Amino acid sequence: MFKIIAMPSFDSANLLNKLKNEVVKIIAASETLQQLDNAQLNQQPAIGKWSAAQVVEHLNTYNDYYLPQLKKALIGSRYAAKPVFKSGMLGEYFTNSMLPKADGQLKSKMKAFKAHVPAALLDGVAVLNKFITDQKKLLNLLDLAIQKDIGKIRVPISISKWINLKAGDTLRFLIAHQQRHFLQIKNTLNAMNVHIEKAFLKS
Amino acid sequence: MEALELLKAQIDAVHPLNESTWEEFSALWSPVSAKRKEILTKAGETEKYLYFVMNGIQRAYAVHADKEATIVFTYAPSFSGIIDSFFTQAPSGYYLETLTQSSLLRIHYNDMARLMGKHKEMEVWIRIAMAHALAGVLQRQKELMCYSAEEKFRALLKRSPHVLNLIPHKYLASYIGVDPATFSKLLSSVRL
Numbered sequence: 001m002f003k004i005i006a007m008p009s010f011d012s013a014n015l016l017n018k019l020k021n022e023v024v025k026i027i028a029a030s031e032t033l034q035q036l037d038n039a040q041l042n043q044q045p046a047i048g049k050w051s052a053a054q055v056v057e058h059l060n061t062y063n064d065y066y067l068p069q070l071k072k073a074l075i076g077s078r079y080a081a082k083p084v085f086k087s088g089m090l091g092e093y094f095t096n097s098m099l100p101k102a103d104g105q106l107k108s109k110m111k112a113f114k115a116h117v118p119a120a121l122l123d124g125v126a127v128l129n130k131f132i133t134d135q136k137k138l139l140n141l142l143d144l145a146i147q148k149d150i151g152k153i154r155v156p157i158s159i160s161k162w163i164n165l166k167a168g169d170t171l172r173f174l175i176a177h178q179q180r181h182f183l184q185i186k187n188t189l190n191a192m193n194v195h196i197e198k199a200f201l202k203s
Numbered sequence: 204m205e206a207l208e209l210l211k212a213q214i215d216a217v218h219p220l221n222e223s224t225w226e227e228f229s230a231l232w233s234p235v236s237a238k239r240k241e242i243l244t245k246a247g248e249t250e251k252y253l254y255f256v257m258n259g260i261q262r263a264y265a266v267h268a269d270k271e272a273t274i275v276f277t278y279a280p281s282f283s284g285i286i287d288s289f290f291t292q293a294p295s296g297y298y299l300e301t302l303t304q305s306s307l308l309r310i311h312y313n314d315m316a317r318l319m320g321k322h323k324e325m326e327v328w329i330r331i332a333m334a335h336a337l338a339g340v341l342q343r344q345k346e347l348m349c350y351s352a353e354e355k356f357r358a359l360l361k362r363s364p365h366v367l368n369l370i371p372h373k374y375l376a377s378y379i380g381v382d383p384a385t386f387s388k389l390l391s392s393v394r395l
Contacts (some may be wrong), residue, residue: 077338091282093212094204110205113234160257162279173204 005101007092012085013146015168016071022175027135029182029201030056034128036194041124045188050118052185056120057127059178065158066174073167081151086151091169092178106184113165138174145171206234206308209280210255212282217335224318228325231314236306250288252309256281257272259305260369263297264377273378276302276370283307286336289315290329302370339348347380355379356389 033041033052041053050058087095100106150168157163165173183202189196207229214220220228232255237243239259244250246266254261256279261276263285274297277283288295289312319325346358358367359379364374367390376386 087214090212093215095210097208110208110211111204111229113207157204159204159209160279162258163209177204 007087007089009084009086009143010168011082012081012150012168015085016142016146016150016171019171019175020139022096023075023086023135023138023142023178025201026175026178026182027132029185030128030135032197033185034199035044036124036196038124040189040192040194041128042121043192043194044120045191046049049188050104050184051120051122052188053122053124053127054118054120055181055185055188056131057122058131060134060178061118062158062174063131063138066155066170067134067141069155070167070170071137071144073153073155074144074148077148077153079152081147082149082151084151085166085168087172088166090163090171091173094165095169095172095176098102098180100180100183106180108188142171205234206257209257210308213255213280213282214314214328216326217332220322220324220328224324224383228318229321232308232310234306235309237301237304239303239305241301241305242298243301244295244297246296246298247294248288249292250285250295250299251312252284253286253289253312253315254283255308256283257306257308259301259303259307261299261301261307262374263299263303265297268388271377272380273374276366276378278369282332284309284332290333302374305346310315326339352379352381353389353393354387355381356393360393 033056034185036052038053042051044051044054097107118194145167148167150171151166153167154164157165186196186201189200210223210232211229214225222329234257237259243252243254243261254277256277258279258354260278261283262276265272265281283299285295285297285299287293288297292312319329346355350358356379359375371387372390373383376383379386380387
């Protein structure tokens with residue numbers, strides 16, 4: 001019953017290289033965050049709003065689920081890369097939902113039913129180290145993906161094993177989700193006047 | 204991603220709601236789970252809930268004398284519930300059961316009705332969704348009456364190729380109105 005709209009097509013290798021570049025930028029931004037002290041990382045900009053550490057921990061939980069699933073799906077598949085990747089409807093929808101609104105504002109986070117809120121006081125060092133380690137794993141997965149058919153290979157989503165996304169869309173969504181949250185961190189730190197390098201998240 | 208995002212994706216595909224309406228609407232849904240072969244709605248009861256399926260498969264069916272007719276299967280990411288009973292608030296003519304362990308979101312009729320009264324776009328979304336549902340029901344009626352067993356089987360597989368792996372064959376047989384033996388024969392001879 002989905003409205004029939006043409007799904008975007010990508011040059012597969014180009015897309016994966018672009019995604020790699022995004023991850024490299026996120027690693028650089030994470031290393032910048034490592035210069036902040038634990039108090040700053042755990043500072044909540046307002047009641048109910050997440051600290052930088054909570055945001056990164058939230059991203060860690062996504063990687064905890066998606067990286068092993070991606071690895072399993074990519075390694076386990078014999079389908080070799082195709083030159084063009086065509087996005088699927090749900091994958092395209094979820095990836096786009098991460099983009100900022102027309103006025104540049106981030107779309108608000110969807111409410112979670114489970115008490116999926118990261119703890120209020122986290123070990124900032126541990127959270128960031130884990131995140132950076134996972135980003136390196138993600139880079140390796142992107143390298144692996146270059147050899148595989150990311151349109152044919154599918155990955156179940158975290159909230160329902162009955163629904164799966166194309167591997168290409170899973171990677172796009174996962175990385176767009178990270179980008180969206182890093183922008184949130186940048187806004188959070190600025191709002192709290194925590195000094196952060198001008199180069200944070202710059203292209 | 205969160206369960207509500209999946210719900211929003213389905214609504215956006217039909218008729219997107221504006222942000223504040225969505226905020227209000229999404230707050231009215233609650234998660235619920237059921238074990239396998241649990242009856243969610245009994246014939247004779249009025250359907251209190253509209254469901255959105257996250258995990259598992261459900262089946263709506265009618266019972267008449269010693270016969271059973273499967274009306275529809277629901278699974279993620281579709282809506283579920285006995286829809287005519289829900290919107291008319293008249294007793295259901297059908298049973299809704301889970302075929303497997305299921306997790307769903309649900310909204311109570313009172314909340315739905317209140318929001319539909321408050322926001323025109325809710326009515327628009329419902330009307331368009333119902334039109335599509337009706338189209339499906341009419342098409343199915345035509346197929347059930349005019350198609351041969353093989354044609355019905357092929358139509359089922361064309362529309363929903365994954366169902367052979369998800370749903371026990373006896374229920375699929377009931378759905379297309381053939382007996383299980385005929386269904387097995389079709390399975391071995393007609394495989395696409």
